[in-house]
Amino acid sequence: MPRTPRNTLNSELVVRTALELMEAKGADGFSLRGVAAELGVGPMALYTYFRNKDDLYDAIRDHLMGLMPPPPDDLPWPDQVRSVCRDLRILMLQHPCLAQLLASRPLSGHETARVAEGLLSVLRSAGFEPEIAARTHTTLFTYVLGATTWEIQMAHEKLDPDALRRLRASMESLSSRDFPTVVELAPELSRTTGGDKQFNYGLDLLLDGLAARTAS
Amino acid sequence: MPRTPRNTLNSELVVRTALELMEAKGADGFSLRGVAAELGVGPMALYTYFRNKDDLYDAIRDHLMGLMPPPPDDLPWPDQVRSVCRDLRILMLQHPCLAQLLASRPLSGHETARVAEGLLSVLRSAGFEPEIAARTHTTLFTYVLGATTWEIQMAHEKLDPDALRRLRASMESLSSRDFPTVVELAPELSRTTGGDKQFNYGLDLLLDGLAARTAS
DNA sequence: GTCGCTAACGTACAGTGTATAGTACAACGT
DNA sequence: ACGTTGTACTATACACTGTACGTTAGCGAC
Structure with a gap:
């Protein structure tokens, strides 16, 4: 099973991808799994950078x-x-x-x-x-x-x-x-x-x- | 399988129960299944009175x-x-x-x-x-x-x-x-x-x- | 070269809304 | 009195969700 190399992710990249997805599919229809899939990564990988979904929301808000x-x-x-x-x-x-x-x-x-x-x-x-x-x-x-x-x-x-x-x-x-x-x-x-x-x-x-x- | 008798439900009763649940557990944590359980009824029974969850939301809002x-x-x-x-x-x-x-x-x-x-x-x-x-x-x-x-x-x-x-x-x-x-x-x-x-x-x-x- | 750290993984669970099909019961026309 | 029909509710199933838990593999430091 080919693993994605380490350190391909970082919180800024996650936020940007999440934001893209949110604007494309609306605030509903946004999901952690969707973000992870977009990044070519398992859902749990995001938890390295954000404690939970709300934490990611906060980061997106501040980014905006x-x-x-x-x-x-x-x-x-x-x-x-x-x-x-x-x-x-x-x-x-x-x-x-x-x-x-x-x-x-x-x-x-x-x-x-x-x-x-x-x-x-x-x-x-x-x-x-x-x-x-x-x-x-x-x-x-x-x-x-x-x-x-x-x-x-x-x-x-x-x-x-x-x-x-x-x-x-x-x-x-x-x-x-x-x-x-x-x-x-x-x-x-x-x-x-x-x-x-x-x-x-x-x-x-x-x-x-x-x-x-x-x-x- | 004991069926609940017919006509025990009506839209007003559903709305009141839904509202109770919403105030008790917060707007998150509110679910159709929760309402149905509270009424002692299967989840799909609610769809007799409301086309979907948003429809129920509208009814709750108007009730309030x-x-x-x-x-x-x-x-x-x-x-x-x-x-x-x-x-x-x-x-x-x-x-x-x-x-x-x-x-x-x-x-x-x-x-x-x-x-x-x-x-x-x-x-x-x-x-x-x-x-x-x-x-x-x-x-x-x-x-x-x-x-x-x-x-x-x-x-x-x-x-x-x-x-x-x-x-x-x-x-x-x-x-x-x-x-x-x-x-x-x-x-x-x-x-x-x-x-x-x-x-x-x-x-x-x-x-x-x-x-x-x-x-x- | 090997050890430790940790980033990413896989699996699993409890939950969601709702599509679809089925079932039992009340009311009705005859 | 008896089939018929409409409908209130059930059962099952699907495709999702967020995330807890335990595992593995890649990398930097020694």
Whole structure:
């Protein structure tokens, strides 16, 4: 039985392969055995580099966070904040699995800390007190997380004609007597889920609220 | 072989049992076979009432949404909005699996539509144009989703002493040269994740932003 | 050259969702 | 009263999953 030579694997290679597989087959359908097969290796070989599947997830998440650009310099702080939030959204849209990885595991890792550092330092430089800066950071992060998770979910749904048909049917089956507003707004609701405009609308609401606080 | 008598099952009973199991054993560790066993029935019996596992998930989600109270009457609209958002958060905290169910599947079902109707009608009555009402609804929903998902995640983590220790270690191992702000704000960051104050802070930011738009 | 370390292996287990086929029972038309 | 039919549930099976355990083989150090 021809054994693969030693030291063909390393954690970075495993992470990259795992990420490829995750983007190709979706976050479901991803499996350790699949990664191992892709590497031409037995499933247990991965356990040399990761304690378990969650550990690999953490590594993938941190690897993806490494793709986040730093906040831009020489802009007013609201624009810097906007930029970071938009970059995170774009990254999540490019790598849909990131949404699930962010939502289902605590943050840890070097690259993740780097991203947090970027946003937090912008907020501190803008004059926010430590506690407010921390709260604001969490608020912005969770908004991006929720909004983009939802956007991905909806986009994923729109590609499945069967699901789309079911959704439309369930909307139309609603009595306009019981749910007049939902029926009235059905076109807007399905049109406005997702997209730059929807995301920026919520983000601007938050930033306007912030601006109001710094003015006082 | 003693057969279980016919018509002992119905979809509501299955949903209730599934929900119990989900709250007892967590969203992971939940399985169709577990539900079936709890009901004293073969796994395939469930397929009489649900086309597959996702279908059951949808039913559980809608069942939980049925627990949402309607928006309160006779309050200024911002307070009505606040109330709905807080109620949704509380429901998610009481039933942590709801977060995952909301984030991973499109919205459908009677009770879910009822909740949407409640918030949308508040916004329309407040004078928002259809498109703005829809956008605002999505923004509020996704904020609650993200913020509460994160809160649950963090709370879940705080209960695991091993994970807590790892998190703390990873924070302290960060060089305060590379990540000065993260290190400086470490206490605030771990103190302010989650909790009523954190949630209300972000919610008030959004509502302040909204108020600014209605004034103009 | 040989020893020890450890990377990768093989095997095994307990579990998953669900496709497919079969079975027994309630209701119904005659 | 009696076959017929629809259907609620069962049995079996398949292709998977993550990972615990024990084993082997390749490599660097001596």
